[in-house]
Amino acid sequence: MADQQDGLQWVRERGAGLLAERMGIEFTEFSVERSVATMPVAGNTQPVGLLHGGAYVVLGESLGSMAANLFAGPGRLAVGVDVNATHTASAVRGVVTGVCTPIHLGRTLTVHEIAITNEDGRRCSTVRITNVIRDAPKAS
Template sequence: MVTPLNNGETMTSENDQLNPVLRAADEQLTERMGIEIIESGPDRVVATMPVQGNRQPYGLLHGGANAVLAETVGSVAAALHAGAGRIAVGLELSCTHHRAVTEGVVTAVATALHRGMTTATYDIKITDEQGRRTCSARLTCALRKQPPRR
């Protein structure tokens, strides 16, 4: 299923009630970072992010940008797993940076490791345009009842 978040298209998902929650990402950090979700489901989420605009002072992709991308794909997958009326919040994120990237686009693929009732854990692989792994990450999200809107 395709889920572009930052180009104004309508998102499709297995659970249309989640669309407003995931669409809200369009107004936040994901838009500033240029992250575009291109596939989404509770077992796998794929997104891309440009290197340009997300570099540290030495011209390399910022490690924090990798972390934002990893947490985005993992959190979206966890939210889709959690279902309507529930939310996913990051509990623990670990990133190992393997290779520097100076240009182009990186792609993150989150794959479910554990999908429980109260937690969900995802393995995230970030690669460059040549398919080389640039970062390995693991995210665990806590799954909770959605609090009332203020």
Template sequence: MDLSDWDRFAAGGLDEKMGLELFELTPERARGRMPVQGNTQPFGLWHGGASCVLAESLASLAAVAAAGEGGTAYGVDINATHHAPARSGWVNGEATAIRIGGSLGTWEVILTDDHGQRLCTARVTCALRRPRRSA
């Protein structure tokens, strides 16, 4: 999967509902953003759960790219530390591979606001299911 494949996977899913815009997609790195508006908790701040959705979405998409054509991937672990709030604008995310192995991959995801202030640091591990090769 690459960036050109994104539209056929996004239709109707949580990423679409939350307004994910995807800018870059490779096994080693995925970049995207979500709007703060519509993704807040009752007090008007960016929701911590939205941080987890953005982090897991970016890492999982990179994981699918790492699994290769015909492969699949799914998240098995996420850890997120919230550093600062956001009240408006966009939350930008970048997932960078820490290690991509045969059956697991781990990505560090940094989320920032429009001014570059770090809002969240996450680590996401995904199971990779690569297609079986015929002999």
């Protein structure tokens, strides 16, 4: 993709999936080099009111997988094979923002790091995802 606008258009056309939609994830920047999305805390919390750890992972995996698929290009498909997260703070209100950057972009493997911060700019979680790139299945 040539620029952020092309990347955001690609996301709109492809869609981010029903889970991302249900969780309120919104992509605000999107390119191979840097992708950004936000997610509300409300509706994605644990019983005690903190953003659920799994919600951080969903935001991170959504960003990393989509970025890997953009990188893979037409006729190829990136599929997650490993995801991990380290939570270092909590979000209790507002939105969190995930910033996804590539660590490795190879012919068959990508690795992305997603730094997720709260509205105060404090890092709450670091997610890392590895995707394998394969030829997309042929349409029948």
